Amino acid sequence: MSETRLRPPQLRTDGTTDDNRHATWLELFFDLVFVVAIAQLAHRLHDDHTLIGVLGFVALFVPVWWAWIGSTFYATRFDTDDVEYRLLTAVEMFGVIALAVNVHGGLGETSRGFALAYVLVRSVLVFKYFRAHRHLPDVRSLTAPMGIGYTIAALIWLVSVFVPTPYRFGLWGVAIAIDIATPILVRRQHIDIPVHPTHIPERFGLFTIIVLGETIVSVVAGISIQEWAPTTILMAICSTVIAFSLWWLYFDNYDESALRTAREEGRMGTYFAWIYVHFPFAIGITAIGVGVLGVFTGGLADPLPPTERWLLAGSLALCLLSLGLLHRTTLSCAGRRPIAGVQSIYRFGTAALVLVVGIGGWWIPPIGFIALLTIACLLQIGVGYGIRGPTSTPSWAD
Incomplete structure (x- = not known):
């Protein structure tokens, strides 16, 4: 049982306590x-x-x-x-x-x-x-x-x-x-007076899980209002794979190097970039969930309306763009700048292609549109494994 009596605040990031701190x-x-x-x-x-x-x-x-x-x-x-x-x-x-x-x-x-x-x-x-x-x-x-x-x-x-x-x-x-x-x-x-280098990344990771959960809720809500059919099931699978892919891409490149380098090298630009880029990433994930629910509640035979199409394509493009920027604040700080740069280019390039699909996909039925976005996400995972190779040890871990 934790002690809850009144006591004054104490600085918990002074290096003397909670070296491997987790969320309470x-x-x-x-x-x-x-x-x-x-x-x-x-x-x-x-x-x-x-x-x-x-x-x-x-x-x-x-x-x-x-x-x-x-x-x-x-x-x-x-x-x-x-x-x-x-x-x-x-x-x-x-x-x-x-x-x-x-x-x-x-x-x-x-x-x-x-x-x-x-x-x-x-x-x-x-x-x-x-x-x-x-x-x-x-x-x-x-x-x-x-x-x-x-x-x-x-x-x-x-x-x-x-x-x-x-x-x-x-x-x-x-x-x-x-x-x-x-x-x-x-x-x-x-x-x-730095933040805790392991506690803060975990907290951001947990917030990312919260917004990813909204996409899963949308899939469940969407499939519950449709009749069970091969198209409906495939739509649900693809939507879940998109959410899972974003989880994979984020946490596969997850580390605390931006915070470590701010603490040890004073690189505050990278530190603030890492923090603030999480905002468009969270926006994009939440909007994907809304777009998925919109697809389920509309007609599954007709092409998507422009607003639905743009919401899905634009939100996924925003997620990929944000991930590309996050890679440059984590992997590059961990001593893997070439890999971070290549992965970022793939994220940026795929974001542009997704927007092209959003512009030119007026004739594509909903299942085809969702399938194309799913393939784009899966390719990002495959590309990541193809270019990563052996990883170096971050300087702060020596």
């Missing part, structure tokens, strides 16, 4: 509310996947993703799992649930509720940083600017509640820009 039970429970939030975002996109709908989906995905980022990066440094921290995390969870409730009308009738929910989530994070600032003088060069930046952004979100649309959304954009820029502006402190 509380973090895994915390992730569950994001499963709900991601599902609500996906439902919103399913209801409107026109260009305006896609842009709205992305706009609302940003604060949801950033709420997870903020809590995760605080926890990797200062999580003490005491009573106060658990209660604060519970309040954050209520805030994320409120975000999920307000997602559908987040750019309309429930935008005030969405803004207030985000203010609640960020206010808890600001209080956590204030708590760490008070108890840990040695890390105030990090906690002070982070707390100030996040406070300013939260106040702008709060002010937006009293501003009419569309000006309210302009304030949201300013606040999110401040939120995202705050960690970059204190880049030196990320070297002096």
